[in-house]
Amino acid sequence: MIKSIWIGLLDIIFPRNCILCRCYHPATGQDPLCPDCHKKLPLNTPPFCIRCSRHLKDITEESLCPSCRSRPPHFDEAWAMLEYQGPARDLLHRFKFQNKTSVRRTFAALFHAFKEHYVLRFPNAAMVIPVPLHPVRLRERGYNQAALLAACVAQEFNVPLKNDILIRSRPTARQSELAAKDRWTNIKGAFRIKNLDDIVGREIIVVDDILTTTATASEAAKTLKDAGASRVIIISLGLASCESCVITS
Ligand SMILES: [Zn+2]
Ligand SMILES: [Zn+2]
Known part of the structure; x- marks a missing residue:
């Protein structure tokens, strides 16, 4: 009462x-x-690219999207719940730039349904890591949206959340303000690992909010793999279509 x-x-x-x-x-x-x-909300639906889960307009024998074909990412697989367009774009914008941290609850519901429907199981995953923000950006925004999503993923898989392993070692220009080809160079070498012993031989889930070119997720995966991680899986809320990700020049 x-x-x-x-x-x-x-x-x-x-x-x-x-x-x-x-x-x-x-x-x-x-x-x-x-x-x-x-x-x-525009759900990401099959047929999926076997590498990044981008919806494929045409099914080919290799089942790769144009982006993964032209520039294979360093992660082993990636999964995203929404196509980054229409209301999903609005939702992610509010989440990232307007303090609407409650969007993590929408993500938790979408992720649970997606994981059960497509039977995502990672029994060997040792930890969940968010794509880190540089401390300056973190102070500007007040929160790391990827860390909020990573907490949901860690809870869903019952795997430890580690916020202090992957570090942003230098500030970068905002990826969203750059052309596709410049995003790969902008993010190169932007991460470092804080504690190598924790990741050698481990399977790691990395969480980000949006995959567009996949450059950021790929660089994070490369940093982890160069340091000895055995597998890297990316989980994201939104994924852009290939029109915005393919390098044309
Ligand atoms: Zn792909
Ligand atoms: Zn409404």
Whole structure:
């Protein structure tokens, strides 16, 4: 009784409006999206590129997207729940630039459903690591959105979350402001490992918010593998289509 009065009061003080359409819905107390906006999210669907999970328009024998064919990434596999377009783009923008950290709950729900539907199982994974922000960027934003998602992944797989192993060693220009070909050079050498002993021979899950060219995820995987990791799996909320990732010049 007291609990329901308290929840009612909280509803008045902090109305549960959907962060995309702004409608009121009681379900947004748990997940910041209303059920209608949830249904409109562009889910990433098969056929998948066997390397990065990008939706393939045409099925070929090798089952690789143009990006992975032209520049094979250093990670072993990657999985993303949403195609980065329409309402998914809005959602990720609010998550990254407008302090809407509650989007992690949308991710947790999407990831659970995706993992069960496509039977993602990583029994040998030793840890979950977020793609780190440089400390200067972290101070600007106040939170690392990839770390919030990584916590959900760690909980879902019941694997330890390690925030202090992969470090951003130098600041980089924002990937989103660069052309596809410049993103690969911008991110080169941007990471380092803090504790080598923890990762030698280990299978590691790395979490990021968006994969576009896959340059950042690939560089993180390269850093971990150069330091001795046996396998690197990437998990991300959104994944851009190949039109924005292929290097044309
Ligand atoms: Zn809505
Ligand atoms: Zn691919």
